[in-house]
Amino acid sequence: MKFIGTTVAAIALTFSGFVFAESPAAGDVEKGKEIAAGICAGCHNADGNSAIPLYPILAGQYPGYIAKQLNDFKVVEGETVKRDNQIMAPMVATLSQDDIENLAAYYSQQKPQPGTASDASLVETGKKLYQGGNLENSIPACSSCHSPNGQGIPPHYPRIDGQHPAYTLSQLQAFRQGTRKNDTNNTMQTIVSRMSEQEMQAVSEYIATLR
Ligand code: HEC
Ligand code: HEC
Structure with a gap:
């Protein structure tokens, strides 16, 4: 019991220290x-x-x-x-x-304007992938980290809701090409390596419609 108690306390300490270090409103x-x-x-x-x-x-x-x-x-x-x-x-x-x-x-602190898809015909396909992933190719659901409505989970998982589809697609491609490799655990790079071009396009269109 003592051991467990100590471990839990240590985790709690680490966690609160972490949250404190990342807490916003530091800037002017x-x-x-x-x-x-x-x-x-x-x-x-x-x-x-x-x-x-x-x-x-x-x-x-x-x-x-x-x-x-x-x-x-x-x-x-x-x-x-x-x-x-x-x-x-x-x-x-x-x-x-x-x-x-x-x-x-x-x-x-600025208010984002709602986004729109540039190709509405891809939105449904994108939605399935976003919410459920693609088990066959071990693609996880995007919603598990970026949340179901695309609001992300601060501080590590960014908001992606309402983003321009062309920009989102450019980032998925950058992760794939390796020009963007700033993801500590290679999470995004691994995920996009399993995605088809069509899946990347479709999910980018769906993300634009999230709010
Ligand atoms: C296991 C967690 C995880 C999953 C699942 C995940 N992501 Fe990410 N994603 C991240 C992290 C972490 C970052 C931020 C990397 C960094 O620090 O630059 C990120 C960044 C992104 C970005 C860049 C956002 C920007 O503003 O440039 C896009 C786009 C994105 N993810 C889309 C997706 C899509 C689409 C899926 C589903 C196919 C997905 N992600 C699944 C963790 C995840
Ligand atoms: C000439 C146009 C231009 C100017 C000026 C510019 N940016 Fe950018 N910004 C871009 C482009 C293009 C990207 C996407 C880069 C990529 O593909 O990785 C970007 C990406 C970003 C991102 C990443 C967003 C994300 O979701 O990951 C941030 C943050 C950013 N810019 C902030 C700034 C700030 C702050 C300034 C001023 C100091 C600035 N930008 C000036 C064009 C510009």
């Missing part, structure tokens, strides 16, 4: 807004609701996830770039950790 929203207006708005829109299919909607995303992505885009000499992207790399090059926290705080 007003400062984030200023940088966003100066550098990012041209592509992601002033409030993070990008109108361009390949530029992701950032509004309402979890701050811990946004901050992680901004760091992952950074090109550090002698290290493999975790998320290799020629457009975002120069954007993050001069951002300090404070800037990153402030931007993450700002975008996380």
Whole structure:
């Protein structure tokens, strides 16, 4: 009993420490807004609701996830770039950790606009895969980590609901090609390696309709 008690306490401690370290609201929203207006708005829109299919909607995303992505885009000499992207790399090059926290705080507090599918005929197929996976090819249900309504589970599992289908598809392809390898346990890379192009397209269309 004593052993179990100690173990449980240790886990509880680790867990609360972890949650504390990741807790949001570390950034300054007003400062984030200023940088966003100066550098990012041209592509992601002033409030993070990008109108361009390949530029992701950032509004309402979890701050811990946004901050992680901004760091992952950074090109550090002698290290493999975790998320290799020629457009975002120069954007993050001069951002300090404070800037990153402030931007993450700002975008996380903006309200996302509802998304739409670009090919409604694929939505039903995408829904089946999202909710139930594909047992035959060992593809897990996306809902198990990104939640049934696409709201994710902070801080590690991002929101994906309402995202532009073209952007979502581009990320599934990037995970497959290995240009995006910033997933600690290779979760997404493993999943997409088992998906067909049609499955990736269909699930991206369904995700756009989630809210
Ligand atoms: C010239 C257009 C452009 C500008 C300016 C720009 N971005 Fe981006 N952003 C992109 C594109 C394109 C992607 C998708 C990259 C990819 O495919 O990995 C992206 C991706 C991101 C992501 C990842 C989102 C996710 O869901 O994983 C974040 C966060 C982000 N940008 C924040 C910013 C911030 C903050 C700024 C300003 C400092 C900025 N961007 C400026 C085009 C731009
Ligand atoms: C076991 C958990 C897990 C499952 C199941 C899962 N994901 Fe993910 N997904 C993640 C994690 C973790 C990340 C964030 C990786 C990172 O830190 O960049 C992610 C990121 C993503 C992103 C990038 C979001 C963005 O804003 O750039 C997309 C798109 C995505 N997942 C789609 C899917 C789809 C579609 C499925 C089902 C076929 C799925 N995921 C199943 C854990 C999961």
